[in-house]
Amino acid sequence: MKERILKAAEEVFSEKGYYNTKVYQIAEAAGVSVGTIYRFYESKEELYADVIKTKLKELEKKVVRAIRGKEPEEALRVYIETVVDFFEDERNFFELFMREVGSLVIPNEERLNLSEWYDRYTSKLSKIIEDGIRKGIFKNLHPRAVILIISGALKNLLYASVKGFINLEPEDIKDTLIEIVERGILKA
Amino acid sequence: MKERILKAAEEVFSEKGYYNTKVYQIAEAAGVSVGTIYRFYESKEELYADVIKTKLKELEKKVVRAIRGKEPEEALRVYIETVVDFFEDERNFFELFMREVGSLVIPNEERLNLSEWYDRYTSKLSKIIEDGIRKGIFKNLHPRAVILIISGALKNLLYASVKGFINLEPEDIKDTLIEIVERGILKA
Amino acid sequence: MKERILKAAEEVFSEKGYYNTKVYQIAEAAGVSVGTIYRFYESKEELYADVIKTKLKELEKKVVRAIRGKEPEEALRVYIETVVDFFEDERNFFELFMREVGSLVIPNEERLNLSEWYDRYTSKLSKIIEDGIRKGIFKNLHPRAVILIISGALKNLLYASVKGFINLEPEDIKDTLIEIVERGILKA
């Protein structure tokens, strides 16, 4: 039941955004009554937070599992691949995500506490770069800056692809990004 | 008058977001009456759109002027520098921008028509890459993909810097990004 | 079972009033499920009515028994004493009663039909006065007016005492009221 509501909420929030989603629309989409939603969530806001956090934890888990034990170069690749694949599978959520990470839309954003999640998540990823630097594989660049560059690039590429601004297959997205990150765009 | 309203709107929208901004708050901030706002704008939404479009055109103009006549490598650098500087000067708007580009929040987003702007803007920038490829300076990568990577990376770096996730000076942001884009992160 | 529900309802209604009492709170207080309450009562309103009527009948029975066979002067005293004692013992209900008698709070008050009860109750009490007049003990005053004066005075005194507006022991309440009713406040 809670499952059904969460799923429906994800769909409707994704399509319409937080403010244009009405609670009764989620209820309809979930095939339950409005009152039932309030059995599981204290407010629309709390439901929204749950939608986002559930998915982000899923993504984080997948990424962490994928990079575990890998050498830096390989880890960076699977990180990129995992994110692309995740959002390929989760188009709905991706749109929501684009609205939220780095751009909280709702009041009391502190209740969502996404900043904290994002901080932790990028910290874990930064370890890849730190490891690569230590091992002499990567240049001595600011680790978190590298991660922010990659994740920003990823978001933008995926968004453009979803919106039809660019005509690239997921595999091309991965390859292009990995190529640039690893070796840059200069021919020499 | 319209100027004052636009300025006030930018401030309030930036601070609170579209839905948490009340029209009377903009009126107060601008020192005019609510009715006066409606002399210049048909709706809150239209005012919002004007705020965004005005600034984006400003950015576009600055970028276009900066890259004009430059060789590809230099053009890419000044593009990055111009964007960083622009958003340094326009913190307010940057927050708004983060909420909007790639994540339209308002209903009838087609009325904002940011997609069209973004399409055109990235097209112009893609020319830099195309030019570089033609001249044998850049690898044969998907031009728009490269631009999307750079602009996504930029947004993320600036956002993290604004939010305090990362401690980097604007100059470091530029340098790191240029380094990675041009030469990648591998040491060899 | 019905007993337990009635008792719990009395407590919760007394504490919170009709509208601020939720049916599930009564269920909790009674240690039964909401559904069970609806086995015994068709609605919250009916339960409320039962709480009030049960107690009022109890009061009526006590008063009637106390005054039976007494001479008018004595009957008036024991009436006052019985009421004071009853509400001393039933603080909870007294608060409820203050909300209801003479001030029906719920819709369809005719369903509660307290007016009818009150009419009957005051009629019985008026007999004391009529009897006293007939026997030449009391002045020729409007019997029901006298009863209304006494019962209104009683309610007010008890209420003020419960609320702490006045610092009088139950015995003082009885004595003062009896003194005034019987002999007035003038010294002569």
Add this chain to the structure above:
Amino acid sequence: MKERILKAAEEVFSEKGYYNTKVYQIAEAAGVSVGTIYRFYESKEELYADVIKTKLKELEKKVVRAIRGKEPEEALRVYIETVVDFFEDERNFFELFMREVGSLVIPNEERLNLSEWYDRYTSKLSKIIEDGIRKGIFKNLHPRAVILIISGALKNLLYASVKGFINLEPEDIKDTLIEIVERGILKA
């Protein structure tokens, strides 16, 4: 405008009670929109409080003015007369009053702060009794108890009269109450 709303609120609240009165009904009765009510009052509750307090202050003012400078016996008479006359003129409000004084119906009753008003009001009236005792006109009875007896009796008599439980003219109400209070019911 505020005047119109207050008047309409008094009528609707009186007829239906707090909880059964809908804000839109008050708006209709006042011939304004719902929004307009909220220009003058922050909430339904605040409007309710204003209705009650406005009238009670009016009553208090009339009573205070009427008893000023009078000798105790006369003061007591005009107090009773003033209250009866006031509620004769304010049938609507009287019903509301019966619901509230001594029986607060709304949540956060402290916001209404009627207790404080009632305390102050009865204090002023008690002065009449104290004065009479000092002058040797009244017996040495608890002054506030006497006032509570009189005001409770008054409320009950008026209520019964309004509800048709008793058939007494206002003048009879005054006379009967004054007679009993001053000289009691015993013939001797």
Add this chain to the structure above:
DNA sequence: TATGAATGAGTGTTCATTCAT
């Protein structure tokens, strides 16, 4: 032209009541 009081449609949330188990 500028004002800001008035409007009223729109919506998150509550809770008495029902009914499948």
Add this chain to the structure above:
DNA sequence: AATGAATGAACACTCATTCAT
């Protein structure tokens, strides 16, 4: 009989927009 999860009608309050002055 007893349960308590599910229902959905109801309502206070907000705020973008209008328009008389």
